[in-house]
Each structure stands twice: as C-alpha cells, then as structure tokens.
Amino acid sequence: MLAWNEWRGLPIDLVPDSGWDHSTFQVQLRFTDAGGNFRVVDVSIIHSDYSWASSPVMWGALGDDKLVSFHGEQINGGTANSGNLSSYGQDWLLPAPDGDGEITLATSTGSITLWYSAHMQASTTVRSISCALDTNQSADPLASCAIGNNTTPFDWTAILRTSDGSIIEQLSGTVSGGQQATVNLSGSNWQRTAGVHTLTVLLYNSDGGLATSASQDYVIRATGWNVGVTLEEASDGRVNVLISRENQQILDSPHCKVTLSQGNWEKTLQIDVMASISPKLTIDRPAGPADLPVNALLTCEPPWDIDDDLGDNNASLILKAQTSIIPVDSDLLYGAGATIVVVGVLYLLGLLRPASAAEKSQPTRRSQKSRGGDTRRKQQAAVSQEEDIAPDYDSEIHLDGVDSEGGEGSGGSGDAARQEEESVVEDLSDMQESLIEVEEPTVVDEPPEEELDEFERRLRDLRLRRQNRE
CATH class of the missing domain: 2.60.40.10 (Immunoglobulins)
Structure with a gap:
C-alpha cells in the first residue's frame, strides 16, 4: 500500500545459472498489478562481488538520513554525493540523500560504485x-x-x-x-x-x-438458522437441559451458553451447538421451593445473538414436589440379602423350621404342670393328714355299715347306700377343692391323661359323674 506520491522499490532476487561464465547479458522484467496493468523494463545483468542488500529506491522526508546495507565482505567505508557513509552495526547510514546519486564503496579488492534514487518530500505544513x-x-x-x-x-x-x-x-x-x-x-x-x-x-x-x-x-448477522432450549424433569428429580438446532452448520465458531436460575440460585452452562448431536445436559435439582419455577435463558455472542425464533430462547419448568426418602446404605441391603439367602438355605436343608402349635404351647403346659405340681403337693399333704383319720380305701371307696358283698339291706336299702356314698364323694370333693389354690381367674384346660396320677384321675372321674347327674 502506497501513500500519495510515494516511491518504493520492489525486491527482486535473480539466481544465475550454475554454468554462468559471469559475462554481462540483458533481461526483460514484466510487472503486473492487481488491476491488470503491466510495465516492461529492460535491465543489464553484470557480475559483482558487492551489491545492494536494501532497496536503492528511497523515499521520505527531505533532510532525513537513510539506512542502507550491502552484500559482500570487508567493506571498509563509502562515499556518496551527500557525504561519507558511517557504520551503523551491520548497516551504513547515508546522510540526507536527495535525487539520483551514486555510492562508492571501499573494499579489500578495490572500489565498487552502486547507483541509488532518493525521492524525498518537503515537510508538509500541519493541518487539522x-x-x-x-x-x-x-x-x-x-x-x-x-x-x-x-x-x-x-x-x-x-x-x-x-x-x-x-x-x-x-x-x-x-x-x-x-x-x-x-x-x-x-x-x-x-x-x-x-x-x-x-x-x-x-x-x-x-x-x-x-x-x-x-x-x-x-x-x-445471518438468517435461516435457529437454536432453542427446553427443560424437563428426569425420573430421578434432576433437570435435563435440551438444545434444539436448525441449520446450525452455517454458524462459524459460535459461543453460546444457557443461564439457569431459581430465586437467588443461578448456574451457567457452556453449550456446543456445533456438536454432532443435539446437546443434552443434566444438572442436580435446585434446592429452591417446589412451587418456584426453574428458568433457562439461551444466549450467543454476536453475530449469532439473533436467530429466526427468539421465543424458544427461554424456557421455564416447575418441578414436582419431592417425597421424603430415607436413604438406604448399600451395606445394609447386602447384609439383609445375605441373611435371607442363609435362612433360605438352612430351611431347605431342614436345619431350620418354624415352631409347631404343640411347641408353642409348651411354656403354658409347663406352667400349668408346675402349678399342678404345687397343687398335688398340697393335696398329698392334705390326704396324708386324712390318712391318719380315714381308712385306706385302696382303689375303691368303702362306706361304714354297707356290706360290700351285698348282705343286709341289699334290697330296699340300696338307695340309702347310694345316697350315703354320694354324700361321702361330695364331702371329699369339697375338701379337695378347698385345698386347691386358685392363682388365676381364667379357666385352665384339664391336663393331658399322661400327666395325672392315680389320685387325680379318680378325683376327675368323681367330678364328671357328679356333673352328669346334675
């Protein structure tokens, strides 16, 4: 890019053929600009151990010094139309050139003359x-x-x-x-x-x-494309952020984000709308009240900040009220499962079975038997006292004045004998009942046959006969 009236040299590097004999020859250079304009220049190519490393075409303000450089070794100095060159690092400072001129370089092999053209402009008066x-x-x-x-x-x-x-x-x-x-x-x-x-x-x-x-x-901004956002509640109570897209391939490196908010809570998610599949992000359920909606706002940086449908850049979701759920530790679940398996195996092997009804009644029967034992001890104590005054009836009850063989009174006196026998039984029964200590008001079933001794069986039979007569 050139300023008004500016001159600038074009860098040209010519690489000679390896078989060149260093003789001078002519070449033609053709220059063409972007508008198709061209210019042809004829130049002579000569061999030299020294040449310009910087452009010999100079342009600038009148009175300015110019920095120049050369190809070649052992340059000891130089002289120009405007004065002597001074060394400046690897370069040389040419004092205030103006117009066309020559520089003579002093080298180890002799003097070399190089041509230059300086197009210097007078300082411009300052304008606003x-x-x-x-x-x-x-x-x-x-x-x-x-x-x-x-x-x-x-x-x-x-x-x-x-x-x-x-x-x-x-x-x-x-x-x-x-x-x-x-x-x-x-x-x-x-x-x-x-x-x-x-x-x-x-x-x-x-x-x-x-x-x-x-x-x-x-x-x-481009048209014919659109992105949108939708919210949904997952089965586990979390929130899914769904991104919809249309013709997104025309976007060029868009930077988009979704801002979620609920009350004072806010969270920002970066969205890659150019992903191969539509983005879906999941976040934990916000801790705000269930009746307070979760809001989402989808935005992109310019020039992708305006799409075809601005209405789907916002979304809102009211979450379901969560029930209180007691968390169960996995170790507890494993322990309970292992216990069930062990109990099942023991049951199948016959090492474990539920208690039968007879076994469940054993404590009651043992308690009754214990009470029965106490009663029997009391009864035996009472009977032993009677044995001192009552005759031994062995396995039968004998009544005084009654012939066991049927003797006197065997006819009309049978009823009197039977009444006397019943009177004795009632007296014995009353005496026995007075010796039994009742511990509970509830009725206790009769003990099994095998748990009664001889005296208890006889007493039970007498009771049954008395109940049958009544």
Whole structure:
C-alpha cells in the first residue's frame, strides 16, 4: 500500500545459472498489478562481488538520513554525493540523500560504485485532520475525513480497509492552499460475510506519514438458522437441559451458553451447538421451593445473538414436589440379602423350621404342670393328714355299715347306700377343692391323661359323674 506520491522499490532476487561464465547479458522484467496493468523494463545483468542488500529506491522526508546495507565482505567505508557513509552495526547510514546519486564503496579488492534514487518530500505544513465511520453499515458514504485549511497545498491519500488488510476503497488528492476539504469513502465494494468485522479508515500525507485514522466494528448477522432450549424433569428429580438446532452448520465458531436460575440460585452452562448431536445436559435439582419455577435463558455472542425464533430462547419448568426418602446404605441391603439367602438355605436343608402349635404351647403346659405340681403337693399333704383319720380305701371307696358283698339291706336299702356314698364323694370333693389354690381367674384346660396320677384321675372321674347327674 502506497501513500500519495510515494516511491518504493520492489525486491527482486535473480539466481544465475550454475554454468554462468559471469559475462554481462540483458533481461526483460514484466510487472503486473492487481488491476491488470503491466510495465516492461529492460535491465543489464553484470557480475559483482558487492551489491545492494536494501532497496536503492528511497523515499521520505527531505533532510532525513537513510539506512542502507550491502552484500559482500570487508567493506571498509563509502562515499556518496551527500557525504561519507558511517557504520551503523551491520548497516551504513547515508546522510540526507536527495535525487539520483551514486555510492562508492571501499573494499579489500578495490572500489565498487552502486547507483541509488532518493525521492524525498518537503515537510508538509500541519493541518487539522479528522476521520470517522458511520455506525450504520449500510450508510453511504461509510467513512469521511475532514481536512482543515492552510496556506500551502496538502497532498493526501485516504484508504478504507478491513481488519485483514483488504482495501474497500482508496482515494488520493490535493487540497490547495487556503482551502479545506472533505474526503468521502464508500463501503459499496465491501463483500459482507456473517461475523464481527472491524473497518479502518486511514489518511496519509505526502510524506507517507499517517495523519489520522479511525475504526468501527460492524456485526453482520445471518438468517435461516435457529437454536432453542427446553427443560424437563428426569425420573430421578434432576433437570435435563435440551438444545434444539436448525441449520446450525452455517454458524462459524459460535459461543453460546444457557443461564439457569431459581430465586437467588443461578448456574451457567457452556453449550456446543456445533456438536454432532443435539446437546443434552443434566444438572442436580435446585434446592429452591417446589412451587418456584426453574428458568433457562439461551444466549450467543454476536453475530449469532439473533436467530429466526427468539421465543424458544427461554424456557421455564416447575418441578414436582419431592417425597421424603430415607436413604438406604448399600451395606445394609447386602447384609439383609445375605441373611435371607442363609435362612433360605438352612430351611431347605431342614436345619431350620418354624415352631409347631404343640411347641408353642409348651411354656403354658409347663406352667400349668408346675402349678399342678404345687397343687398335688398340697393335696398329698392334705390326704396324708386324712390318712391318719380315714381308712385306706385302696382303689375303691368303702362306706361304714354297707356290706360290700351285698348282705343286709341289699334290697330296699340300696338307695340309702347310694345316697350315703354320694354324700361321702361330695364331702371329699369339697375338701379337695378347698385345698386347691386358685392363682388365676381364667379357666385352665384339664391336663393331658399322661400327666395325672392315680389320685387325680379318680378325683376327675368323681367330678364328671357328679356333673352328669346334675
């Protein structure tokens, strides 16, 4: 990029053929610019151990020194039309060149003369200059520069370009002395693509110096695409964040996020909308009240901040009320399961069986038997006392005055004998009942046959006979 009236040398490297004999020959160079314009230059190629390493074409402000360099070894010094060269590191400082001239280098093999051309500009009188770009990308002109008044002419070059250096428009001109001017640059040649673009306007003076510049960012948005967000409650109470997409392939490195909120709680999730499948993210259930909705907001950075449907960029979900669940430790579950398995194996092997009804009644029977034993001891004590005064009836009950063989009174006196026998039985029964100590008011079943002794069996039979008569 050149400023108004600027001169600049083109770097050209010529590599000779390996069989070159160092003789001088002619070549023709053809130069073509981006607009298709070309120029042909004929030059002579000569052999030399020394040549220009920097461009022999110079441009700048009049009176400025120029830094030059050379190919070759053992350069001891040099002389130019404007004065002697001074060493400056690996380079040489040429004092204030102006116009075409020659430099003579002093080397170990002799003197070498090299040609140069210096296009120096007189210092420009200072003018007030300012540039600005319209914030509306569709405006025309898109950029403007104002050049203030001064008594001397002012040469200028104005350029409108993109951030990658592409030139949208370039203008050059001269403002006469005693006048001011406005330079307008159009953006009609700007090839707009979706994205955030920075345009810059620059204005150079005739010295090639940058007089002023200005920049402006423009957002170019694309249409025909859409992304949205949906919330759903998972079976375990957590929240699923679902992203829907449409024609997302036209997006270029979008940066999107979903912001979740419930009351004072907030969480931000970064979303890759360019993923091969639609994103689905799961978060833990927020700790807020169940009747307070969870809100989601999907946003993307420019130029992807506006899509075809802004309504699906928001979502809301009211979570179900959770029941209180007591957490069960896995060790407890394993222990309970192992216990069930062991009990089942023991049951199948016959080592473990449920208690039968007879076994369940054993404590009661033992208690009854214990009480029966106490009663029997009391009865036996009472009987032993009677044995001192009552005759031994052996296994039968004998009544005084009654012949066991049927003797006297065997006829009409049978009823009297039977009544006397019943009277004796009732007396014995009453005596026996008075000796039995009742511990509980409840009725206790009669003990089994095998648990009764001889005396108890006889007493039971007497009771049964008495009950049958009644």
